[in-house]
Amino acid sequence: ESARKEGFPHFMLKEIHEQPRVINDTIAGFGRDYEMGAEMLHSGDTIFVTAAGTSYHASMYFALLTAKLTGRKVIPFISSEYESYIHSASSGDVLLAVSQSGETIDTLMALRAFKALGCKVVSLTNVIGSVISRESDQAVYMKAGPEIGVAATKTFTTQLTALTWLALLIAQRGGRLDAEGIKSTRERIKALPDLVEEVIMKYEGWAKGMSRLIAAKSSAYYLSRGLGLPIALEGALKLKEVAYVHAEGYPAGESKHGPIALVERGFPVVFVSVEKSLEKKLLGNIEEMKARGAFTIGIIPQGSELGARLDEKVVIPSRDEVLLPILEIIPLQLLAYYTAVEKGVDPDKPRNLAKTVTVE
Numbered sequence: 001e002s003a004r005k006e007g008f009p010h011f012m013l014k015e016i017h018e019q020p021r022v023i024n025d026t027i028a029g030f031g032r033d034y035e036m037g038a039e040m041l042h043s044g045d046t047i048f049v050t051a052a053g054t055s056y057h058a059s060m061y062f063a064l065l066t067a068k069l070t071g072r073k074v075i076p077f078i079s080s081e082y083e084s085y086i087h088s089a090s091s092g093d094v095l096l097a098v099s100q101s102g103e104t105i106d107t108l109m110a111l112r113a114f115k116a117l118g119c120k121v122v123s124l125t126n127v128i129g130s131v132i133s134r135e136s137d138q139a140v141y142m143k144a145g146p147e148i149g150v151a152a153t154k155t156f157t158t159q160l161t162a163l164t165w166l167a168l169l170i171a172q173r174g175g176r177l178d179a180e181g182i183k184s185t186r187e188r189i190k191a192l193p194d195l196v197e198e199v200i201m202k203y204e205g206w207a208k209g210m211s212r213l214i215a216a217k218s219s220a221y222y223l224s225r226g227l228g229l230p231i232a233l234e235g236a237l238k239l240k241e242v243a244y245v246h247a248e249g250y251p252a253g254e255s256k257h258g259p260i261a262l263v264e265r266g267f268p269v270v271f272v273s274v275e276k277s278l279e280k281k282l283l284g285n286i287e288e289m290k291a292r293g294a295f296t297i298g299i300i301p302q303g304s305e306l307g308a309r310l311d312e313k314v315v316i317p318s319r320d321e322v323l324l325p326i327l328e329i330i331p332l333q334l335l336a337y338y339t340a341v342e343k344g345v346d347p348d349k350p351r352n353l354a355k356t357v358t359v360e
């Protein structure tokens with residue numbers, strides 16, 4: 001087993017470090033399956049997208065991005081809740097099922113229910129020949145390679161990369177992006193592997209240091225707005241599942257409708273900022289938390305004005321809103337990993353969790 005870890009103490013850290021390479025592999029694999037998947041999604045009346053856990057966060061991102069780029073109705077839902085969503089679906093709709101393993105029973109049940117209704121199904125998985133890929137009308141794959149750590153890391157960033165590409169292809173079909181626009185965005189996406197590498201190099205030490213503070217806390221909030229929200233939700237899930245620190249991801253604007261009641265001196269609140277147009281509102285939320293004594297940490301783009309108001313900041317070396325979400329989860333993965341290590345728990349095998357959930 002230690003040979004398979006290639007010198008890393010845990011699979012989770014090895015897989016975090018593999019991200020530049022597997023994102024590159026995923027981009028290199030953007031081919032005909034993506035074109036056909038995008039065509040099928042574009043042809044549907046309403047696009048539904050479903051998944052569980054981390055894959056749900058990626059799906060939520062896809063829904064937000066596709067709606068923003070295309071003006072289309074895109075409805076994300078947690079796969080175990082499919083019975084509530086099937087009522088509003090009809091045979092002209094299309095479902096995108098996202099699952100790294102391609103075996104999650106909740107997502108498979110949602111897929112079968114939509115198929116039974118007559119909907120076309122596109123899948124995005126990491127495993128060729130998995131049941132969800134086999135049962136879909138069009139299978140699309142990320143190329144993350146096998147993920148051993150129970151916590152999803154490289155499968156999440158490759159999902160985001162793949163889903164960004166699908167969203168752009170749908171936008172092209174809807175006339176919202178011309179061939180030139182697609183080409184230049186693909187060029188921008190190609191910058192991702194180097195940028196991911198840069199973020200890991202720059203902020204691994206930061207995450208190690210910050211983990212000492214977080215390991216001593218019993219709770220944390222992860223807040224964001226817009227396209228950053230799925231990243232905040234995923235950051236919170238990572239901390240909770242591997243480091244056993246209670247963490248909640250919330251839309252920043254919603255925090256004053258309840259969650260803020262828990263905030264007192266030193267309570268850690270992580271802010272994730274993606275869209276420049278939402279920065280002013282996010283700044284208001286930072287001020288609200290600071291006024292209650294919160295310890296504020298920001299994952300912010302280069303040039304962001306939020307930096308001056310935060311106790312701690314991680315500045316991502318990009319301002320490109322298409323790339324930022326993928327880059328911004330990296331320091332949060334590292335923070336969760338090092339907090340687990342600091343607490344002396346095994347991040348590869350969190351208690352009570354299985355890599356693939358095959359019971360409903």
Ligand code: AGP
Nearest residue numbers: 053054055099100101104151152
């Ligand atoms: C993520 O860290 C978890 N292990 C879990 O939420 C996971 O994403 C979920 O069970 C879905 O798995 P899938 O992508 O294989 O369908």
